Amino acid sequence: xxxxxxxxxxxxxxxxxxxxxxxxxxxxxxxxxxxxxxxxxxxxxxxxxxxxxxxxxxxxxxxxxxxxxxxxxxxxxxxxxxxxxxxxxxxxxxxxxxxxxxxxxxxxxxxxxxxxxxxxxxxxxxxxxxxxxxxxxxxxxxxxxxxxxxxxxxxxxxxxxxxxxxxxxxxxxxxxxxxxxxxxxxxxxxxxxxxxxxxxxxxxxxxxxxxxxxxxxxxxxxxxxxxxxxxxxxxxxxxxxxxxxxxxxxxxxxxxxxxxxxxxxx
Amino acid sequence: xxxxxxxxxxxxxxxxxxxxxxxxxxxxxxxxxxxxxxxxxxxxxxxxxxxxxxxxxxxxxxxxxxxxxxxxxxxxxxxxxxxxxxxxxxxxxxxxxxxxxxxxxxxxxxxxxxxxxxxxxxxxxxxxxxxxxxxxxxxxxxxxxxxxxxxxxxxxxxxxxxxxxxxxxxxxxxxxxxxxxxxxxxxxxxxxxxxxxxxxxxxxxxxxxxxxxxxxxxxxxxxxxxxxxxxxxxxxxxxxxxxxxxxxxxxxxxxxxxxxxxxxxxxxxxxxxxxxxxxxxxxxxxxxxxxxxxxxxxxxxxxxxxxxxxxxxxxxxxxxxxxxxxxxxxxxxxxxxxxxxxxxxxxxxxxxxxxxxxxxxxxxxxxxxxxxxxxxxxxxxxxxxxxxxxxxxxxxxxxxxxxxxxxxxxxxxxxxxxxxxxxxxxxxxxxxxxxxxxxxxxxxxxxxxxxxxxxxxxxxxxxxxxxxxxxxxxxxxxxxx
Numbered sequence: 001x002x003x004x005x006x007x008x009x010x011x012x013x014x015x016x017x018x019x020x021x022x023x024x025x026x027x028x029x030x031x032x033x034x035x036x037x038x039x040x041x042x043x044x045x046x047x048x049x050x051x052x053x054x055x056x057x058x059x060x061x062x063x064x065x066x067x068x069x070x071x072x073x074x075x076x077x078x079x080x081x082x083x084x085x086x087x088x089x090x091x092x093x094x095x096x097x098x099x100x101x102x103x104x105x106x107x108x109x110x111x112x113x114x115x116x117x118x119x120x121x122x123x124x125x126x127x128x129x130x131x132x133x134x135x136x137x138x139x140x141x142x143x144x145x146x147x148x149x150x151x152x153x154x155x156x157x158x159x160x161x162x163x164x165x166x167x168x169x170x171x172x173x174x175x176x177x178x179x180x181x182x183x184x185x186x187x188x189x190x191x192x193x194x195x196x197x198x199x200x201x202x203x204x205x206x207x208x209x210x211x212x213x214x215x216x217x218x219x220x221x222x223x224x225x226x227x228x229x230x231x232x233x234x235x236x237x238x239x240x241x242x243x244x245x246x247x248x249x250x251x252x253x254x255x256x257x258x259x260x261x262x263x264x265x266x
Numbered sequence: 267x268x269x270x271x272x273x274x275x276x277x278x279x280x281x282x283x284x285x286x287x288x289x290x291x292x293x294x295x296x297x298x299x300x301x302x303x304x305x306x307x308x309x310x311x312x313x314x315x316x317x318x319x320x321x322x323x324x325x326x327x328x329x330x331x332x333x334x335x336x337x338x339x340x341x342x343x344x345x346x347x348x349x350x351x352x353x354x355x356x357x358x359x360x361x362x363x364x365x366x367x368x369x370x371x372x373x374x375x376x377x378x379x380x381x382x383x384x385x386x387x388x389x390x391x392x393x394x395x396x397x398x399x400x401x402x403x404x405x406x407x408x409x410x411x412x413x414x415x416x417x418x419x420x421x422x423x424x425x426x427x428x429x430x431x432x433x434x435x436x437x438x439x440x441x442x443x444x445x446x447x448x449x450x451x452x453x454x455x456x457x458x459x460x461x462x463x464x465x466x467x468x469x470x471x472x473x474x475x476x477x478x479x480x481x482x483x484x485x486x487x488x489x490x491x492x493x494x495x496x497x498x499x500x501x502x503x504x505x506x507x508x509x510x511x512x513x514x515x516x517x518x519x520x521x522x523x524x525x526x527x528x529x530x531x532x533x534x535x536x537x538x539x540x541x542x543x544x545x546x547x548x549x550x551x552x553x554x555x556x557x558x559x560x561x562x563x564x565x566x567x568x569x570x571x572x573x574x575x576x577x578x579x580x581x582x583x584x585x586x587x588x589x590x591x592x593x594x595x596x597x598x599x600x601x602x603x604x605x606x607x608x609x610x611x612x613x614x615x616x617x618x619x620x621x622x623x624x625x626x627x628x629x630x631x632x633x634x635x636x637x638x639x640x641x642x643x644x645x646x647x648x649x650x651x652x653x654x655x656x657x658x659x660x661x662x663x664x665x666x667x668x669x670x671x672x673x674x675x676x677x678x679x680x681x682x683x684x685x686x687x688x689x690x691x692x693x694x695x696x697x698x699x700x701x702x703x704x705x706x707x708x709x710x711x712x713x714x715x716x717x718x719x720x721x722x723x724x725x726x727x728x729x730x731x732x733x734x735x736x737x738x739x740x741x742x743x744x745x746x747x
Contacts, residue, residue: 055702058694083704095699099717108713109703116704148717165703 014065025229041226084116086172090162134167192217295352324441324451423459457487493528526561538574545604548576559591583612586620601634610640615651630666712739
């Protein structure tokens with residue numbers, strides 16, 4: 001179905017270790033523009049490691065494999081080059097930056113990305129309008145923008161703030177790393193609504209989650225199940241429901257019975 | 267808001283950019299220090315007898331004093347006899363008008379971003395430009411004189427307003443206060459003088475720009491600011507020096523006097539040459555700054571951004587003598603490479619209901635060493651004195667050091683003294699978060715450090731705050747690798 005299009009992200013046989021411990025043991029995944037993928041799996045299966053490696057975190061050793069993003073060798077790029085190329089990670093644990101207001105932070109980020117792409121800095125009026133619209137979309141007031149980045153934010157505010165940044169920076173691919181954890185149902189709906197309404201401007205999503213809950217609101221095209229550093233099963237959204245019903249233990253028995261499992265979606 | 271970002275963008279890979287040497291013919295006193303040299307300086311400046319006597323008294327006191335060794339700084343002994351104690355641009359007469367300034371001197375200050383033509387200056391800032399030992403130009407003097415405000419070089423004040431100088435010189439920092447203050451009292455050559463008459467609110471920022479140019483000289487300027495009853499003045503001080511391989515000594519004295527209901531706001535952006543990456547060269551900055559709130563309800567506020575110098579030894583202090591008087595100290599001290607800073611304040615509560623506030627932000631990078639040293643002293647009669655101190659340190663990398671030495675002496679039970687201190691490190695988590703948003707590491711560090719310093723930066727006048735933000739970013743280039 002997507003033969004005419006170039007993939008946005010291609011992961012080939014990716015093996016990754018941290019402190020001599022192998023975490024990813026051969027991950028393959030291809031995401032085309034216009035697709036929403038979800039990766040589910042139990043704690044410790046390697047989901048967040050995959051997200052961190054894609055964003056360029058340095059503590060990991062790539063043992064084997066290749067990753068291409070928008071036709072470029074992603075693993076050769078610095079984290080800020082990846083951001084400029086249009087890869088965004090919504091952090092599971094957002095970091096506090098005392099004394100730096102949200103406005104300053106967002107404007108610095110946006111202008112650095114624009115600079116890397118040979119664009120002029122954004123003018124103040126357009127910027128403010130854009131940021132205020134994004135804040136409104138996330139149900140955050142203008143006073144939120146004056147606060148220091150993540151300092152004193154509630155868990156829910158931190159998660160909404162990640163999506164606010166995504167709305168301002170407009171990446172090609174956004175990876176949401178357990179954005180749903182710690183959100184109450186109302187906040188979850190707000191986040192899901194924002195993610196859905198930005199889909200299109202943002203070409204593709206890779207949603208990492210432990211629970212099926214978020215996928216009730218953001219409908220994935222593909223669901224992958226990660227287990228022990230590999231994608232052990234892929235399917236459509238019904239796989240998420242199946243997983244929810246049977247629990248992750250079901251996977252363990254399936255994996256142990258060494259059934260041939262599909263490892264990619266294409 | 268948008269300013270921060272512009273500035274951070276402006277910051278590009280550059281080293282100390284004020285390191286140039288100007289080719290100005292200078293008159294130098296022979297090296298060494300003795301009574302002859304002091305007489306020579308005094309005579310050069312056509313000083314009254316009492317001042318010469320005062321200088322000689324200071325010199326004799328200095329000879330008996332020892333260099334202070336209690337600070338957390340380390341350096342080879344200074345050979346005080348190898349220094350020149352007087353250097354001045356050769357032109358004999360100080361130019362009568364700004365148009366007559368030596369073009370080379372004019373160019374020097376222009377390169378530093380300080381045009382000496384009034385029409386080019388920021389409308390709200392009057393400047394006294396001090397090159398090596400002498401003041402070379404003062405702008406907006408006439409305009410200020412209309413309000414009765416005296417703003418001129420110290421040499422001029424000695425000639426034109428000897429009574430004021432005699433009354434207040436050494437009244438806050440006595441000639442024998444400490445080793446460096448005594449040295450300064452003996453050999454000071456120039457500096458700025460400000461007097462604001464009763465009830466006058468000075469309509470513009472007064473500013474002195476200090477520039478060391480000559481080699482192997484010491485710079486010993488002396489500043490005296492008097493705010494008479496109910497007056498207000500905001501004063502700014504900036505400093506740079508050429509890059510030279512040898513260390514240069516700067517030992518200034520600043521005295522502030524705030525009378526009843528008067529307020530003095532004193533801001534410094536200190537950017538003397540810090541030395542190279544291996545610690546070669548750089549200014550030794552030994553400065554005594556002290557103010558006195560002489561009458562009730564007086565207020566003195568020190569704000570400093572210290573990014574330069576190989577060694578900084580400096581404790582701007584306030585003596586809170588008048589009842590209800592207020593002292594403030596806001597400081598950012600940044601050290602990188604091999605720089606050493608031992609800086610802080612003293613708040614001496616004498617009057618009733620006196621209040622003081624200390625906010626110190628230390629940033630250490632490279633192999634530098636950064637110490638906060640502060641004394642809060644509440645004397646017996648200081649009923650209901652209050653102090654709040656906050657000392658935050660930030661470490662960049664793991665080869666630098668940050669230290670806090672707070673001293674608290676309270677002799678009155680009604681006093682409230684609070685001290686808070688934190689130490690943080692720029693962590694990889696923080697940098698990665700900013701990197702992931704497209705912000706390269708150097709810009710990320712600048713952003714983090716500016717955020718850390720925000721509480722102090724907001725106390726600087728607007729133009730100075732912009733300059734200070736740039737400086738913080740530039741001074742940290744290459745500190746994270």
